[in-house]
Amino acid sequence: MLVMGTGMRRASEWTIHGERIIDDTRRAVLSVADVELPDGVRFEQYVLRVPAAAMVIVVDDADRVLMMWRHRFIIDRWVWELPGGYLDPDEEPAACAAREVEEETGWRPRSMTRLLTFQPMVGTIDQPNIVYLARGADQTSTTLDVNEAERIGWLPIDGIRQRIDDGEIVGAGSVAGLLAVLLAKATRQL
Template identity: 75%
Template sequence: MSTEPKRASEWTIHGERVLDDTRRAVLSIADVELPDGVRFEQYVLRIPGAAMVIVLDDEERVLMMWRHRFIVDRWVWELPGGYLDPAEDPMTCAAREVEEETGWRPRSMEKLVTFQPMVGTIDQENVVFLARGADFTGSAPDINEAERIGWIPLADIQQHMDDGSIVGAGSVSGLLAVQLLKAQGKL
C-alpha cells in the first residue's frame, strides 16, 4: 500500500467484486470514484504476465509464427511467447516458449521493453526480449501454436503492420522498439 498522499486527479476505488477467477484470468468489477465525485463500475481483468522474444538473425530477419486468432478471426504473424508460470523468470519463460513453439533455441537474450497492453482495463505485464541469433533444434513447430514459422525481413515489418498481418500488442510494441534501436544505430 502506498504511503504517498493522494493526488488531486487520482481515482478512488471503493471495492472490487470478483465475477470469475480461473488459472489464467480474474475478472472483476471495481466501484470507482472520479476526482469530481462521479462514481461508476469498471470491468477489470487481471491476467498472468507474458514474455515474448524477437529473434533476430544475422540477415536482420525476425522469427515469427503465422497463426489464426479466433477472437478477431484473422490470420496474423506473431512473435513466439506465452504466459509466465507462477514465480517463473520472464527470460526463462521467453526462451522456453520460443523453443517449444518454433523449434529454434534463442542465443543471447536481453530485455527490450516492458508494457501493459490495455492499462485502462487489463492488468498484465508483458516483457519483450531481443535474441540475437538462434539454433534450430530439429523439432517441428507445435501445430497447436502456428500453421508455419517464418523469418520476416525487418525491413518488411512496417508493411505487415500497415496491412494488418501484425496486430498483436506484444508483437507491435517489440517490433517498434527494435525499429527504433535500428534507427538510432544501436542494433
C-alpha cells in the same frame, strides 16, 4: 504547482471503493471495481488480471525476425506474431521467453536481452508484457505444433513496418516490440 506530501492523493487520482470477483481461473481473474472519479462520479469498471507474459524478437544474421503465422479466433484473423506466452508461477521472465520460443517454433535463442516492458491495455487489463531481443537461434526441432501456428517464418526486418501497416501484425506485444527494434535500428542502437 501542487506539491504533494506522503500519503496525499493527487487531484486526478481515481478512488477504488471495492472490487468483486466475477470469475477466477488459472490464467485470469475477472472482477468489477467500484470506482469514483475526482469529480465524484461513481461507476463500475471491469478489471482483468492476467499473469505476466514474455515474448522474444529473435533476429538472425540476415536481419530477419522469427515469427509465427497463426489464427486468432477473437479477431477471426490470420496474423504474424512473436513467440511468447504466460509466465508460470515463480518463473523468471527470460527463462519463460526462451522456453516459449523453443516450444512454439523449434528454435532455441542464443542470447536474451530485455528490450522493454509495457502494459497492453492499462484501462482494463493488468498484465505486464516483457519483450526480449535475441541474437541468433539454433534449430532444435522441425516438428511444428499445429496448436501454436500454421507456419514459422523468418521475416526481413526491413519489411516489418509495412506488415504492421497492412494489418498482418496486430498484437500489442508484437507491434510494440518490433517498433522498438525498428527504432533502435534507425538510431543505430541495434
